[in-house]
Amino acid sequence: MDKKSSPFRPVTVADVARRAEVSKATAARVLGGYGPVSDEVKLRVQAAAKALDYRPNELARSMSTGKSGTIGVVVGDIENAFFGIAVRGISDKAHRSGFNVILANSGEEVEAEKAALKVLVGKRVDGLIVAPADNRSVGHLRDIVRSRRPLVLFDRPIEDLAADTVATDDREAAFAATQRLTAAGHRRLAYVTALNAEPPLFIGLDQLYTSSVKARIDGFLAACRAAGIVEPERGVCLAGGGAEGRQRAAIERLLSAAEPPTAILASDSLVAFEIFKATQTLGLGIPADLSLISFYDAEWTSVTTPPISVVDQPVYDMGTRAAELLIARINGAAPPARHDVLPNRFIERGSVGLPRRLPATA
Amino acid sequence: MDKKSSPFRPVTVADVARRAEVSKATAARVLGGYGPVSDEVKLRVQAAAKALDYRPNELARSMSTGKSGTIGVVVGDIENAFFGIAVRGISDKAHRSGFNVILANSGEEVEAEKAALKVLVGKRVDGLIVAPADNRSVGHLRDIVRSRRPLVLFDRPIEDLAADTVATDDREAAFAATQRLTAAGHRRLAYVTALNAEPPLFIGLDQLYTSSVKARIDGFLAACRAAGIVEPERGVCLAGGGAEGRQRAAIERLLSAAEPPTAILASDSLVAFEIFKATQTLGLGIPADLSLISFYDAEWTSVTTPPISVVDQPVYDMGTRAAELLIARINGAAPPARHDVLPNRFIERGSVGLPRRLPATA
């Protein structure tokens, strides 16, 4: 009966049009809800669509309109609750505005980031939100901007890139957190971050390629110097990510050193979690033997004994804000790139105390 | 110079073909990597593509081939770490097999689930993984099956639906966990779940519409009865989800009752988290005043004092398995629907003790 009757061919506008006895264009107008149609015809078409169980093919629609109703999100590590919540913020805002989200994970590898971007651009997403893994190689991001596809940078600003950015003031937050540690009398401080580096030694800020990581260490060092600590660089520990065992080993090594730090600032909640577990296995007390402050208010930090003081980043809001900026641009807004900095909030809990032995104060 | 020179028109096969001085078809063959092409021509086309910075339009490709290279995933609540990890498992497997993932959240609402499915089908995903929110209304899922689109049910089996399913044995796990509680001597047990119900009273299993929830309560009740407990139904607490305050209030009410439970089995880590916090604010000790077992090995359960004993569900593996089954079907496999049940593992930690006052043993 049908021309091409593969048993489960999805029904198209043409099918509906035929059954409603109108032209394809008219059927498309009511199904797509765009052109002017008489009420009578509209009803006929809708009835036909219902009867046939018509499901619009969004792909075809996107091909014609050039808009996919989808935004692409590339984060560094979904395993990290920080990004998990961010994605929720983005998704919530996106869905409320009628957009879908395609999620990709870079694993903090630029090559994976590039590949993800390629796929997303291939799928013709209407816009992109990216947390760049490496601020050295941003050519692929420049390409996005150049191609006029809306792009929002998340959490990690990149200089000289004309893209909207949503971040927090990492340097300031790290500075303030470190000050709390030095104010309590600590002089042997460490900053532990998940960065993979070869060798795993901190050499200088120029070695750091993730802007948020760099800003935090910068703030940490500045606060240490402000407190008169010499060579605070020696306290920066690049514990590595990825292979979990490696990170744990690095942390245990740090804590078991001859002169271990009396206070640690952890760059994210995953690192802090490892540190907390290490104190347990090494029999160290918090805050008696070690004071600890972590970035990000992860769930677990509020139920440990003692609970952990944290730099609470407004991640969910960062997500919604990023989506907001992106969608505005997708809808045609074209102001100069803006750089939103959301405020962090310090949550005082019970993990900061006095150093075990007060060091000689010069 | 060009016919249509909107300033940033993306480059197409036609553009590449023209520059390489071959036909569109030939260019498409090398760009798409399918037909036979002479090496010489192939090189010319590739050079042209590179020079023009050609990016294939996956939408157009999907339109022609009918495959989108994308799978849709609908979970109940991304906020829940359980689903977060599951999504990671799915994504990892999918990406390794060359598929992308579009994520949707039902918020445990059937209507939202239907809407999400509609969008995903509209986008012509090659297959779907769904954690059905309500086993009463599954018409939309039946439609998916009927339309021959590969579908895998996640965590929540549905009878009489010919779809692959990946789940754990919830009834058995709840039974075993409850037994540990009764074996320790507990007689006043509670099972707390995030279900919203009006009224919030447990009436009977028939009231439960999420298969995993139902199975767990069934197991809980069976174990209670096996231990000679009468009317164990009275211990089932439907604490509600969504509005966080409501859940917390329900839990504090339960714990402050005249004869509060001496042991609780929590249906998920979010509920257990609230319970743990409630014990802190009410000044109850674990396991002295209350024994607690939770489903799902959430991060925080291992760092509390004491750490919480849990039913460790192999969520990541469930995710990869689901993706595996789905992709096999997408690639043409057509065996009868299989129902995979992955084993749970009990992790003994420190949250189960003897009941404070031993009850009269009849």
Add this chain to the structure above:
DNA sequence: ATGAAAGCGCTAACAG
């Protein structure tokens, strides 16, 4: 091995 031409399902001018 290559080219010409016909779609995929929808939207978008442009006529009537």
Add this chain to the structure above:
DNA sequence: CTGTTAGCGCTTTCAT
């Protein structure tokens, strides 16, 4: 208000 006619960018017969 409705129908006709082109495409969107790619794949896919079918010739050559």
